[in-house]
Amino acid sequence: DAGVIQSPRHEVxxxxxxxxxxxxxxxxxxxxxxxxxxMMRGLELLIYFNNNVPIDDSGMPEDRFSAKMPNASFSTLxxxxxxxxxxxxxxxxxxxxxxxxxxxxxxxxxxxxVT
Amino acid sequence: AQSVTQLGSHVSVSEGALVLLRxxxxxxxxxxxxxxxxxxxxxLQLLLKYTTGATLVKGINGFEAEFKKxxxxxxLTKPSxxxxxxxxxxxxxxxxxxxxxxxxxxxLLVSP
Numbered sequence: 001d002a003g004v005i006q007s008p009r010h011e012v013x014x015x016x017x018x019x020x021x022x023x024x025x026x027x028x029x030x031x032x033x034x035x036x037x038x039m040m041r042g043l044e045l046l047i048y049f050n051n052n053v054p055i056d057d058s059g060m061p062e063d064r065f066s067a068k069m070p071n072a073s074f075s076t077l078x079x080x081x082x083x084x085x086x087x088x089x090x091x092x093x094x095x096x097x098x099x100x101x102x103x104x105x106x107x108x109x110x111x112x113x114v115t
Numbered sequence: 116a117q118s119v120t121q122l123g124s125h126v127s128v129s130e131g132a133l134v135l136l137r138x139x140x141x142x143x144x145x146x147x148x149x150x151x152x153x154x155x156x157x158x159l160q161l162l163l164k165y166t167t168g169a170t171l172v173k174g175i176n177g178f179e180a181e182f183k184k185x186x187x188x189x190x191l192t193k194p195s196x197x198x199x200x201x202x203x204x205x206x207x208x209x210x211x212x213x214x215x216x217x218x219x220x221x222x223l224l225v226s227p
Binding site for chain 1: 151156157158159160161164205214215217218219220
């Protein structure tokens, strides 16, 4: 299996521009998570989906952030408009049930720089 | 609410020395506990996990951790460090898979 795939790996954009991050989960996984990692705040869960439906978006920082999962094999995280404080590494993860505990598999991340 | 505290943002060891990374958790119910490793410019990879049963858990790359309920700890150890172990290590706690709460991470530095 190719693992969780994220694109792009690096994104540099100017303040005010729209940014779209993409994720392809592992085939057969029915949960998908979006995380953000910064030096100041560490790893934060932004939102997660089950069977393509958003379950908990309480971690989404503000209305400029939105996430969708149109089908089981694709999800996007969009920031519009972007701001310098959005600069971070964004991770996507998907889960596979092992017994009663789900193990999360992480993608390589997208490093976003907003200038 | 659940939380994790990792003592020491950086730990330095010599190659061949014991590795000890500390993790204490706070949970009102029996937790699930995890250690993840992150190599530079990569995503997180699961090292090991504790759910129920045996409190000493063995993971990949020679790492192990012991769940001590009385101390609310889940410290990660490896008897002999290797240069390739240099990475950032994250402890995480969960009661269900939905809310995986991570610690702030500990960067392990291994010197020759």
